[in-house]
Amino acid sequence: MSVITRSVNNRQPFFTFFSALASPITHWQIHRCTLHSAPVYTRSRFPLKLTLSRSTYTLTVTMPGTPKEKVCLIGSGNWGSAIAKIVGRNVLQNHEYDNEVRMWVYEEIVQGQRLTELINTRHENVKYLPDVKLPENIVAVPDLLQSVEGATLLVFVIPHQFVKGVCEQLKGKIHHNARAISLIKGVDISKGGLHLISDLIKENLDIDVSVLMGANIASEVAMENFCESTIGCTDRLNGEAFWKIFHTPYFRVAIVDDVAGVELCGALKNVVAIGAGFIDGLKMGENSKAAIIRIGLMEMKKFAKTFYSGVKDETFFESCGVADVITTCFGGRNRRVAEARVRTGKSFETLEKEMLNGQKLQGTLTAKEVNEILRTKNMVEQFPFFTAVYRICYEGLPPKSLVEVI
Numbered sequence: 220m221s222v223i224t225r226s227v228n229n230r231q232p233f234f235t236f237f238s239a240l241a242s243p244i245t246h247w248q249i250h251r252c253t254l255h256s257a258p259v260y261t262r263s264r265f266p267l268k269l270t271l272s273r274s275t276y277t278l279t280v281t282m283p284g285t286p287k288e289k290v291c292l293i294g295s296g297n298w299g300s301a302i303a304k305i306v307g308r309n310v311l312q313n314h315e316y317d318n319e320v321r322m323w324v325y326e327e328i329v330q331g332q333r334l335t336e337l338i339n340t341r342h343e344n345v346k347y348l349p350d351v352k353l354p355e356n357i358v359a360v361p362d363l364l365q366s367v368e369g370a371t372l373l374v375f376v377i378p379h380q381f382v383k384g385v386c387e388q389l390k391g392k393i394h395h396n397a398r399a400i401s402l403i404k405g406v407d408i409s410k411g412g413l414h415l416i417s418d419l420i421k422e423n424l425d426i427d428v429s430v431l432m433g434a435n436i437a438s439e440v441a442m443e444n445f446c447e448s449t450i451g452c453t454d455r456l457n458g459e460a461f462w463k464i465f466h467t468p469y470f471r472v473a474i475v476d477d478v479a480g481v482e483l484c485g486a487l488k489n490v491v492a493i494g495a496g497f498i499d500g501l502k503m504g505e506n507s508k509a510a511i512i513r514i515g516l517m518e519m520k521k522f523a524k525t526f527y528s529g530v531k532d533e534t535f536f537e538s539c540g541v542a543d544v545i546t547t548c549f550g551g552r553n554r555r556v557a558e559a560r561v562r563t564g565k566s567f568e569t570l571e572k573e574m575l576n577g578q579k580l581q582g583t584l585t586a587k588e589v590n591e592i593l594r595t596k597n598m599v600e601q602f603p604f605f606t607a608v609y610r611i612c613y614e615g616l617p618p619k620s621l622v623e624v625i
């Protein structure tokens with residue numbers, strides 16, 4: 220691979236500059252030419268990016284034989300399957316991506332057959348996203364290491380309690396140019412202290428990790444109803460590589476440079492959803508639920524900023540922020556199960572099994588993890604809403620106390 224740097228007078232008309240530059244590289248395909256004012260730098264990575272010394276022109280070129288990006292989806296639940304439909308279609312429309320997308324499936328027997336076989340023959344995840352056709356280039360693979368073979372873009376989309384185990388199996392086994400994105404809504408406290416799931420992946424696999432979070436109830440995305448989502452990235456090129464596999468006219472993705480803010484919004488809104496479900500279970504009406512959403516959002520922001528000083532206010536106005544809190548407090552699984560908890564008196568474990576058919580709740584576990592962090596830091600009183608949700612879930616506090624303590 221080579222990096223070519225040319226000096227170009229930045230007052231030259233654009234076409235003069237372009238034709239001067241085009242001739243020596245006619246044997247390359249020029250995929251993009253953009254104008255920007257970023258500082259000068261060169262990178263030797265595919266696609267080869269040329270930034271011309273002291274000019275403001277950037278060319279992205281791909282040499283013949285450039286390896287294509289190969290995507291692997293690590294996870295195949297409700298959201299994993301819905302996003303597979305988008306990714307499968309998008310890679311077919313972009314020559315920079317390999318057509319085959321492998322999807323790691325935690326194997327199980329469904330209707331007397333292996334789930335992977337069902338997915339590969341019927342092109343439908345009959346258990347986790349029934350009645351939605353997946354593109355035929357989505358290939359279900361039961362072996363984790365086989366699924367990531369040759370993959371340069373890893374999409375992590377499994378419930379957060381399983382990430383550590385999956386990362387341990389992948390350590391040292393991934394492609395040298397692999398980058399990842401996490402669609403997982405949760406936090407990690409396994410090493411003591413608060414950690415982002417994206418950091419857990421980054422530290423285990425030694426790769427750059429972006430995140431994608433948003434107001435995205437899987438079944439609605441699968442029906443192609445319009446919605447938005449947010450990518451948080453530190454490396455813009457990586458963020459853009461993932462943007463291309465997710466963005467569609469009905470699933471509109473924005474990119475921001477606040478990984479911690481985006482990810483903590485995704486994780487903490489699940490705790491707010493549990494609180495909203497309690498309010499619904501108590502039949503307290505929409506004003507009370509709106510109040511819970513507002514108070515919950517304020518605690519999300521305070522928590523995120525307390526533990527990650529770089530978190531930006533604007534992030535809370537992206538899809539990953541206020542929009543996701545709203546959708547999850549009206550249409551999400553956490554809300555639904557918390558409502559049933561109040562109405563039936565059954566435990567969350569029982570209701571998860573009875574109502575979700577193998578899908579996993581994230582909010583109750585996150586409430587516990589958040590509480591553990593707050594207790595360690597002596598901060599429970601500063602977060603009365605998160606604390607009350609935890610105490611209702613785990614310490615027998617009556618749900619109606621939620622509005623008394625906040």
Ligand SMILES: NC(=O)c1ccc[n+]([C@@H]2O[C@H](COP(=O)([O-])OP(=O)(O)OC[C@H]3O[C@@H](n4cnc5c(N)ncnc54)[C@H](O)[C@@H]3O)[C@@H](O)[C@H]2O)c1
Binds near residue numbers: 299300402
């Ligand atoms: N479903 C949604 O609407 C939605 C939307 C956005 C984000 N998310 C987030 O995406 C993540 C994944 O959620 P989902 O909805 O795709 O999953 P899910 O809850 O539908 O499914 C559970 C998945 O976990 C797998 N699993 C079970 N045991 C396992 C184990 N021991 N190891 C590994 N995998 C195991 C199952 O095979 C199944 O694929 C979560 O963090 C969730 O919050 C979900």
Ligand SMILES: O=P(O)(O)OC[C@H](O)CO
Binds near residue numbers: 436546551581
């Ligand atoms: O069904 P929930 O509660 O896990 O929420 C789903 C999504 O995260 C909503 O964006």
